[in-house]
Amino acid sequence: MNHLALIIEREYLTKVKNKSFIVMTILSPIIMIALIAVVGYLSQINNNKERTISILDESGILKSSFIDTETVKYHILDNMSLEDAKIQVNKNEEYGLLYIGNFQDINKVGEHIKFYSEESPSLTLMSALESKLEKQLTDLKLEFEGVDIEKIKAARVSVNIGQESFIGEKTSKIDSVVKLVFGGLAGYLLFMFIIIYGNMIMRSVIEEKTSRIIEIIISSVKPIHLMLGKIIGTSLAGITQFIIWIILGSVLMTLLSLIFGVDFAQSTSGQQEILNQAMQNPDVNMEIQNAINAFYNLPITNLIIAFILFFIGGYLLYSSFYAAIGAAVDNETDTQQFLLPILMPLILAVYIGIFTVIEDPHGTVSTVFSFIPLTSPVVMLMRIPFGVPIWQQIVSFALLVGTFIFTVWFAAKIYRVGILMYGKKPSYKELLKWIKY
Structure with a gap:
């Protein structure tokens, strides 16, 4: 067993004194942290960039859905044609133009909404815009059907089944x-x-x-x-x-x-x-x-x-x-x-x-x-x-x-x-x- 201790010591010292081991031990975290830092820095620059989106709402009923955030500013356009709006947005180098046409049927409103931009827009941003529009349009449809939205919200019941073991330990x-x-x-x-x-x-x-x-x-x-x-x-x-x-x-x-x-x-x-x-x-x-x-x-x-x-x-x-x-x-x-x-x-x-x-x-x-x-x-x-x-x-x-x-x-x-x-x-x-x- 004395030999075993000597072999363990020899193997350990041989490994930790090896140049490649020392280099990789030091360089690996530096490279990893550097990559994370670069990604974090670039993401920080990207997230801090303020984007301006112009809204041309010909229906006149959805413009109130858009409220400015820290990174996205909405510019409402009035009394302007779609072509003029495109020219203005492109000239001002804004992020994009959200066009909402005048629609008659809420169920087909998707056919009247388009987003114009110089490059492909962010998927996250598009999801956020769609979420805003869906919420507003759902409320409008309910109002059109004569439904009291406040009553629906008040009547909404949230069910979260409590979980508990036989000895009283609560889980979820x-x-x-x-x-x-x-x-x-x-x-x-x-x-x-x-x-x-x-x-x-x-x-x-x-x-x-x-x-x-x-x-x-x-x-x-x-x-x-x-x-x-x-x-x-x-x-x-x-x-x-x-x-x-x-x-x-x-x-x-x-x-x-x-x-x-x-x-x-x-x-x-x-x-x-x-x-x-x-x-x-x-x-x-x-x-x-x-x-x-x-x-x-x-x-x-x-x-x-x-x-x-x-x-x-x-x-x-x-x-x-x-x-x-x-x-x-x-x-x-x-x-x-x-x-x-x-x-x-x-x-x-x-x-x-x-x-x-x-x-x-x-x-x-x-x-x-x-x-x-x-x-x-x-x-x-x-x-x-x-x-x-x-x-x-x-x-x-x-x-x-x-x-x-x-x-x-x-x-x-x-x-x-x-x-x-x-x-x-x-x-x-x-x-x-x-x-x-």
């Missing part, structure tokens, strides 16, 4: 969305971590094998210790890199916001006008409050502990497969035939988590796959926010650990033989023979 529809987001992020993070750092372990084994350094190391170290040392050492290097990314990224975002005044929220504010309209709706405000309550209802402590355990267990399990593949081949090209069977359970787990957990987190499919070790790290992490009994989590983790120990045992057999094999691409049949040795 938005709870499922929040739980799926947390579970999905945890599962996806594990998925990406396995692919990125599993490949790093595999390449490390291939490099040492092709350079013949492994022949010297294997003479004094047991193959299983060498394989575990590579897995754990590379994992620690990956965690170190991940922590540095988070810290460096947070610092860079703070500095950019303070020094250059870049508002990163602007990168997602393309639908600001529609969002502002939605926020005025009491139902939307209620949904936001429900989302906040849903977050506080999450089993945070259980999520953190389970995430750490299943994350480590799942990563170690798949890393042993990657190490065995690296030992069995001489170059990365030959790894393709072995990687697909390893990636398929991961991909299956993600799809099961997305398409079955949200619909029925305690159903047969979700429950069964949360116990199968190759899929449980992802599926169980997606199920836990919905409330999974502790005994199920313990059983699932125990199966995961047991499978990892078994996998390390037979992967070490492949590792022991394959690490000294050169110039031959092994088949699955040969791998089975190596396990029997």
Whole structure:
């Protein structure tokens, strides 16, 4: 076991001192933050740009629907023909002209409304204009039919079915969305971590094998210790890199916001006008409050502990497969035939988590796959926010650990033989023979 500690230390220091590792650790967050900053800055410029839209309403009944906002100003045109309006708007370099013809039938009003502009208009802006017109025209039609709009508004009943467990725990529809987001992020993070750092372990084994350094190391170290040392050492290097990314990224975002005044929220504010309209709706405000309550209802402590355990267990399990593949081949090209069977359970787990957990987190499919070790790290992490009994989590983790120990045992057999094999691409049949040795 003393050798194992030395191997872990060697692998960790070799990785973190590698020039490419250092460069990517520093450059990756800088490049990512720079891209986000550019998008945020450009979006901020775009959103701060004031657009002027002229309205030519020949019907005379819809012009009151348009109220200026921070980014859109409406210019009402009166006593002007359509052609003159086009010329004036084009001359003044305004954003566009909304023409509303004189209509007789409200149901066919769409045939009398057109938007003229030099370039294709924003989809968000067009949606906002259509929303304004639809609301006004609906009210006009109801008035024409002799319906009292105020009575309709007063008679409107909003139904929001309350959800509560038998023990009195209150939930809502938005709870499922929040739980799926947390579970999905945890599962996806594990998925990406396995692919990125599993490949790093595999390449490390291939490099040492092709350079013949492994022949010297294997003479004094047991193959299983060498394989575990590579897995754990590379994992620690990956965690170190991940922590540095988070810290460096947070610092860079703070500095950019303070020094250059870049508002990163602007990168997602393309639908600001529609969002502002939605926020005025009491139902939307209620949904936001429900989302906040849903977050506080999450089993945070259980999520953190389970995430750490299943994350480590799942990563170690798949890393042993990657190490065995690296030992069995001489170059990365030959790894393709072995990687697909390893990636398929991961991909299956993600799809099961997305398409079955949200619909029925305690159903047969979700429950069964949360116990199968190759899929449980992802599926169980997606199920836990919905409330999974502790005994199920313990059983699932125990199966995961047991499978990892078994996998390390037979992967070490492949590792022991394959690490000294050169110039031959092994088949699955040969791998089975190596396990029997």
